[in-house]
Amino acid sequence: MTLEKNHRTENWKKNIILFLSSQTISLFGSALVQYAMMWHITLHTESGMMMTLFIICGFVPTFILSPFAGVWADRYNRKILIILSDGFIATATLILAIVFLTGYDAVWLLFLMAAIRAIGTGIQTPAVGAILPQIVPKENLTKVNGINGSLHAIIMFVAPMVSAALLTMATLEVIFFIDVITAVIAIFTLLGFLKISAHEKASDQQPPSYFEDFKLGVTYIKSNSFLKQFFLFFGVFFILMAPAAFLTPLQVTRSFGDDVWRLTAIEIAFSVGMMAGGGIIASWGGFPNKIHTMTLASLLMGICTLALGIVPVFWVYLLFMAIFGIAMPIFNTPTTVLLQEKVDESYLGRIFGVFGMISTSMMPIGMLIFGPMADVIKVEWLLVGTGILILILSFFLGVNKVLLETGKPVVEEPAK
Template identity: 60%
Template sequence: MISDSLIALSTLILAMLFLIGYDALWLLFVVSAVRALGTGVQTPAVGAFLPQLVPGDKLTKANATYGSLQSLVMLASPMLSGALMTMAPIETIFFIDVVTAAIAVSILLLFLKAPVHAKALDKQEISYFDDMRKGFAYIKNHDYVKTFFLFVAIFMILAAPVAFLTPLQVTRSFGNDVWRLTAIEITFSIGMMAGGVMMASWGGFKNRVYTMVLANLATGVCTFALGIIPVFWLYLVVMGMIGIAMPVFNTPSTVLLQEKVEENYLGRVFGVFGMITSSMMPLGMLVFGPIADVIEIEWLLIGTGVLLVVQSLIMLGNKVLIKAGSPLPQAQAEAEE
């Protein structure tokens, strides 16, 4: 609630400044940074919070449903915002953002009664840096977390071209029509929603790492295909398949941490997980972006697609990850019942 309120407050200040005529561009960057700070607090908090509300055997469905809702919002919000901008000034849209945030926080405050987790019940001095140090020490001392984070980081770097360079590829290879760029974004978002629904109903393999390997392999094959497909409608189909693969990878990876990391360290581990997932793709683009002006994007997609397939095979042979992905005895017994 605090992080959402911080985001809303920064937007409210921005809206008021715009209303009085102070609309300097640098303000948008400052507010974006504040909003990112709030999101950086909220995202790991949500990941650590869901196990307090949801039974262990329902975590996959809960996370998949949550992911589908996020995908729906990502698809609908730009459309709605674009439509609103044809009818109202930007300040009005800022105020709408503040009001919707206030409604969301009010719902949490009034209707959600959350159990207090064990660490919060202990009397302790709050030390940000000490907590952060303990979080990194926990990751260092648990091989499966270290290995898991390494594979996720590599996946994010290798997925950077398909995530960021495909609009440029479409412009160069198929034409710069607006509808083409819109089509790949919509297709990808619809794919993500479909993947979330599929995970909510299927749940994935009993060993969560096998599900991640399947998604990693599918992403690699589809990324390779995007580098060789000459027909745009086939390109859209493959882009939709990559969208489906994203929740199939993200959902079991989130549930794996929720199940295996000790409750007292869950928020800190998710904080590091958030840093990795949000930073690796931009870092990848620092490499692949300049290369895309020298080497054809198709070749970058083919190369990263092959590497993703290789990573899938390495994951499949990693004993630490496979052991970590095995279901907990209690969860397995509940599933069999």
């Protein structure tokens, strides 16, 4: 066994608890601020265009930065990159809080903050995806990613309620300061307690050209039939998911009523489902072949998308929304683990960077297609149509020989 593998297998449980704890604390503070800024803009502008601009500022920098951040995650110490991105966001948030305290609280500053936070997220996401295999033995990756998914779901469930409560009792600046404190705690935890060495490539002499490293990553994808077909599947899948992800609140308002509690109910049902799904995949682990697990989950999502377009009773609608939430981590966890297991560790950052580009761009592209259609076609018909297409796509996923071969369980070589 190599020294790095020895390091990974010794005390890995302690390391992953520290790592997930730090990331959960940081994510909670970030989620509080994200919701608070969104609601502040909504309440003070009452403008759909302003909300659209805020959303664009929140995803475009991540999309643009993803391929660069992927190279950085392969070139440099991933733990340091995570710390720097957290510190970058916390510093910007602190400056914004001080500016707001002086009385200058222009909305454009919140757009700027959304873009800055997106830059930090763009740097951090490939590094987090690539660092987990350095900490966790391969046979435990599914369980750990499932637990991580459940933690994220819990935060997405709790953060809106806490943020709303704070806004009724305190100012926006107070929430900014809370985010700064949670970031400092996360950084201190990583710096002071998490012992993990740089991965092998980060310790080597780096090529002089950044673009040479990037081209090597592109060449790696082109020469890998699994990655080419995997990314093609996800590109189509994310486009088809757009109506279920973005248009269901509009559908509920039009078809069931514009009561705020209904919109809250669908978010709660989905979040509770995601928490349950994370627990299921963490304890079950999925089928031996990860593509079979992904196929089952995508079939469930296709069925739920179709059902959301035809059920006439709101409580039944909520049930299918909860099942949709359950299917999400059962789908996402083996997806992440498959990349962590099958991609050469020296390319992991770049692969997660490309994957990040796909995940952040395809759903907005889907909205460019389906959003205008929702003004001339009932959302129910869009859900029925995309649900059927997701079911067809799931069938092709389940019979793809290249993906099925790659999805087979990893057989660990005996220690020498």
